[in-house]
Amino acid sequence: MVSGMTVRGTAALGAVLLSVVAVPAQTATAAPADAGNRSVQAHPAQTAEDLAAPDVAGLREVLRTALTQGAPGAIARVEDDGTVHEVAEGVADRTTGRAITNADRFRVGSVTKSFSAVVLLQLVDEGALDLDTPVDTYLPGLLPDDRITVRHVLSHRSGLYDYTNDMFADTVPGFEAVRNKVFSYQELIDLSLEKPLGNAPGAAYSYSNTNFVVAGMLIEKLTGKSVQSAYKSRIIKPLGLRDTSYVHPRTTIAGRHAKGYLPPDVADGTLVDSTEQTVSWAQSAGAVISTTRDLDTFFSALLRGELTSAAQLAQMQQWVPVNSTQGYGLGLRRRDLSCGVSVYGHTGTVQGYYTYAFTSKDGGRSVTALANTSNNGTVLNTMARTLESAFCGKPAKSSKAATGAVNGSAARGGTPVERYEDIAPGIARD
Numbered sequence: 001m002v003s004g005m006t007v008r009g010t011a012a013l014g015a016v017l018l019s020v021v022a023v024p025a026q027t028a029t030a031a032p033a034d035a036g037n038r039s040v041q042a043h044p045a046q047t048a049e050d051l052a053a054p055d056v057a058g059l060r061e062v063l064r065t066a067l068t069q070g071a072p073g074a075i076a077r078v079e080d081d082g083t084v085h086e087v088a089e090g091v092a093d094r095t096t097g098r099a100i101t102n103a104d105r106f107r108v109g110s111v112t113k114s115f116s117a118v119v120l121l122q123l124v125d126e127g128a129l130d131l132d133t134p135v136d137t138y139l140p141g142l143l144p145d146d147r148i149t150v151r152h153v154l155s156h157r158s159g160l161y162d163y164t165n166d167m168f169a170d171t172v173p174g175f176e177a178v179r180n181k182v183f184s185y186q187e188l189i190d191l192s193l194e195k196p197l198g199n200a201p202g203a204a205y206s207y208s209n210t211n212f213v214v215a216g217m218l219i220e221k222l223t224g225k226s227v228q229s230a231y232k233s234r235i236i237k238p239l240g241l242r243d244t245s246y247v248h249p250r251t252t253i254a255g256r257h258a259k260g261y262l263p264p265d266v267a268d269g270t271l272v273d274s275t276e277q278t279v280s281w282a283q284s285a286g287a288v289i290s291t292t293r294d295l296d297t298f299f300s301a302l303l304r305g306e307l308t309s310a311a312q313l314a315q316m317q318q319w320v321p322v323n324s325t326q327g328y329g330l331g332l333r334r335r336d337l338s339c340g341v342s343v344y345g346h347t348g349t350v351q352g353y354y355t356y357a358f359t360s361k362d363g364g365r366s367v368t369a370l371a372n373t374s375n376n377g378t379v380l381n382t383m384a385r386t387l388e389s390a391f392c393g394k395p396a397k398s399s400k401a402a403t404g405a406v407n408g409s410a411a412r413g414g415t416p417v418e419r420y421e422d423i424a425p426g427i428a429r430d
């Protein structure tokens with residue numbers, strides 16, 4: 001099942017600490033002083049016009065490859081200064097065989113972290129929050145170390161343990177145990193605090209969902225409203241994101257949507273329909289529902305400076321190194337592609353859904369890609385190549401260079417892959 005189309009003019013709105021930090025020249029902000037890094041490697045500024053044309057045929061090949069590796073369906077949408085390219089392969093629903101399309105809603109996982117960060121950066125703009133103030137000033141007694149600042153939390157440098165490491169150590173039983181559970185934020189923090197801090201505040205990057213549970217608590221404390229209400233009034237409504245919602249703890253996805261399929265840790269071919277769940281284990285760290293169009297719109301708007309002041313957008317782009325080709329800002333990832341282009345956005349993994357949503361430096365070109373499976377490192381690595389197709393154009397010689405720098409966890413189906421940093425480090429897949 002293949003669908004691909006290009007539409008013109010119809011676009012909506014337009015755990016390793018390395019010693020090198022890459023800061024694009026156009027964001028000439030130094031990494032935070034306590035990040036423990038040295039040299040600054042700059043990529044030249046890129047606008048959408050500077051980029052090679054998107055390789056739409058290559059994009060389709062990437063999605064087809066993901067299907068051969070176990071994804072029931074895969075979609076990608078590129079929005080390039082008003083020109084939209086949409087590609088879809090496979091099915092949204094294995095039972096009915098309905099073809100997946102870019103109109104399908106899905107669970108975006110940690111892309112939610114960018115929503116939470118934007119709300120907090122807006123609160124900085126409003127003078128209600130200071131990035132270098134301890135979290136405990138706003139939420140007295142919450143964290144065990146009053147040196148943990150808001151900035152540490154938003155850049156995954158708090159040292160707070162990621163409770164999902166234990167929760168999902170065994171993938172399907174772990175998921176079934178929390179599928180219908182409703183956690184309070186405090187319960188999730190308590191789970192994290194059963195383990196000591198992994199590093200002194202500010203000393204190291206270590207990805208942890210706990211940080212963005214704290215972010216949700218800060219949003220609710222400072223606005224006096226739910227995160228749902230903050231996302232809605234500050235992001236969803238202003239940008240007209242009509243397919244985006246946060247419905248925690250409702251378990252269903254309203255409207256047309258892709259079903260999510262979760263493979264167990266043993267590659268026995270059984271897929272669990274994981275579509276319906278509370279996502280209460282993630283909430284402000286991962287429970288948003290959206291579409292490829294809305295995420296393209298969101299990240300374009302963010303990098304165009306439509307959601308925060310220029311000063312706060314620059315704060316979001318103070319990078320701490322993740323590995324040699326990735327940085328983490330404040331709820332924002334930077335990935336350096338093989339063609340020398342850096343892109344900005346987030347990845348997401350919730351049971352049954354892998355998302356990549358990234359945009360160019362000026363927000364002029366965005367891509368969002370989704371495969372309706374997870375716990376499959378091979379598919380995850382393949383989907384990273386959608387960024388190469390979208391931003392680097394057709395590969396010059398062999399597509400080998402465009403395999404994407406990922407260091408993944410489990411490979412399914414026998415293809416060895418390196419560990420994938422984006423997934424919480426302690427989660428062993430195989």
Ligand code: REX
Pocket residue numbers: 108109110111164168169170171172174209262282285286346347348349350351352353374375376422423424427428429
């Ligand atoms: C939870 C387990 C993974 C998924 C996780 N997800 O921490 C957050 C997220 C919300 O999206 N993070 C990603 C499960 C990595 C990001 O920031 O890009 N894995 C699965 C297991 C493994 O259960 N035992 O693959 O569905």
